[in-house]
Amino acid sequence: MSRHRTEFAAFYEAAKDDCLRTVLASVGDAVAAEDLVAEAFARAWARWSQVRQHPAPRAWVISTALNANVSAWRRRRRELPLLGHDWPGWPGVADGSVDRDLMAALQCLPERQRQVVALRIFLDLNTARTADMLGIAPGTVSAHLARAMAVLRTEFAIQQQVES
């Protein structure tokens, strides 16, 4: 047990930030993302003997966090705020840790595109592994990534123009 504890603690330290960034890029809410990732890691620890043998434990954690987010969203969907009514901006990113415009651009992407971008960028998953994790075809991953990159490229170009 002690060996497992040490092993899990090392895994957590090494993977937690990348997992959080991936989930944050996908859900857009820093507080919710932290909760989701913490819960997913807790579930990983609860069944560590199995998760440690998973070919990609980080992907397992993220998949668990994103699925939990879907469940939470289903529970809360009747509580969605009305746009324009005291809209507080992207919750949890007001501390300046992530550029607001970039976060807004990410959140404008369809959910699947956001997930593809997050997995490819923060976990460095290749197309096949991303497709496997999301349960879609590799060609679909490439198409989602290309469309998402086009949107983000425009956003970056605007930012660069503004800065210059």
Added chain:
Amino acid sequence: MNDQYLMTGVKDAFADVEMRTPAVRVMARGNVLRRRRRLSLAAGAAAVTSGAAVAVAMLAPAGHPASRRETASDAQHGAAPAPVSPAILAAWTVTETPNGTVKVTIREMRNLAGLQAKLRADGVHVVVTASLAWPAACREWRAGNYRMGNQVLRNANETGLPSPNGTEIFIRPSAIPSGAFLWLGISQTGKPNGVVGPPGPMGSGYLSASRACIDS
């Protein structure tokens, strides 16, 4: 701007995002989840050992608005439903479908009297036997002069054989003629009747709704 440059830019933008939850808190929560899972599994195993874990779907009586509810019940009346592990299948389940039929799945020849009571309580006029013979006290409705269409009773498997999930049938309670009870004779192949195990061929028909038959 190529894709690699763009992806690096996005990655850099998130560089300051760091997880603040300490590992000890995550592991403490994990320990709670692990204990809860073990308790749940232990409770499920205990229920199966006592033969009391029977999952049923509570059916609205005929004429009531349809509402699909599935619960796991234990032997104690009034007890809160116990969670049933997906790995532990109940002997039988009764499920209301949106089109007014009732789906009955029988996986084991266990507690068929309970199945009959459940169906009757939900307004299905039925006699269930653990053999291919109806009770001696019963007489066939109209002395067998009837034709039962598949709108009354239909096997989920069109070949008529039990499916891998057990015997699955659909009953339309509203189509059972007035004055008749639907007979379901469930047997086992190559085993004495009543022994716990998967069901085999099933007989069906209409029985006259006499008190002696219904109470037998």
